Amino acid sequence: MSKHVLYSFRRCPYAIRARMALAQAEINCELRELMLRDKPKDMLKHSPKGTVPVFITQPGQVIDESKDVMLWALQQNDPDDWLHDLEISLQLIEKIDHEFKPLLDRYKYADRHPEMTDSEHRDLTLPHIKALNEKLERSEFLLSNQITLADIAVFPFIRQYAFVNKKWFDDLPYTALKKWLQHFLDAELFHNIMPKCRLYNDGFSYQFPDYVLSNIKHSNRAL
């Protein structure tokens, strides 16, 4: 392969955290935007499990877990030392990915889980939200006054959570968490990785992180 390749879906929180780490590390790659209902065949050939993000390094190593893409990127270049307190970051990410995320999905898609009411689903998420807020009352970011991998990995999920019902979220008494979320929503890094993209399956890809559009003229090409 002539350059690194990233298969991504703009709104996916896992893909957002991967793009933020790749941009922070100034890793250049070809970004291939997809729709989850129409995944590129060449992505599935490399990663049959069919989740995004999928990152393929220039020598051809397939990295198809968002946390691993973040780690790979920051191990190449970590200008602001996001990898400090790595063990604690990884523990928090584990908790968010495996405990909070399933509850977030149930809250977001409560109609698919009629065994409980919307507000009962939402109530189950609150201990996690409260715990994050308590951390952020102690320091500016989740682990300290410096950004770590944990902040970048967790932020896209809290963003998703907040926007399920923004009015309700804004009325929560968790001021520290809301301030932290706003910090990342306003960050240049976040804005830089969120442009709307045309689809790889329609023949387009982008130079990342600059988002220069290139027309690749063919879709589903073999890598």
Ligand SMILES: N[C@@H](CCC(=O)N[C@@H](CS)C(=O)NCC(=O)O)C(=O)O
């Ligand atoms: N553990 C994976 C999870 C990635 C994931 O589940 N991504 C979602 C999109 S947000 C996905 O690709 N789902 C597959 C589908 O809906 O077909 C990671 O961290 O990369």
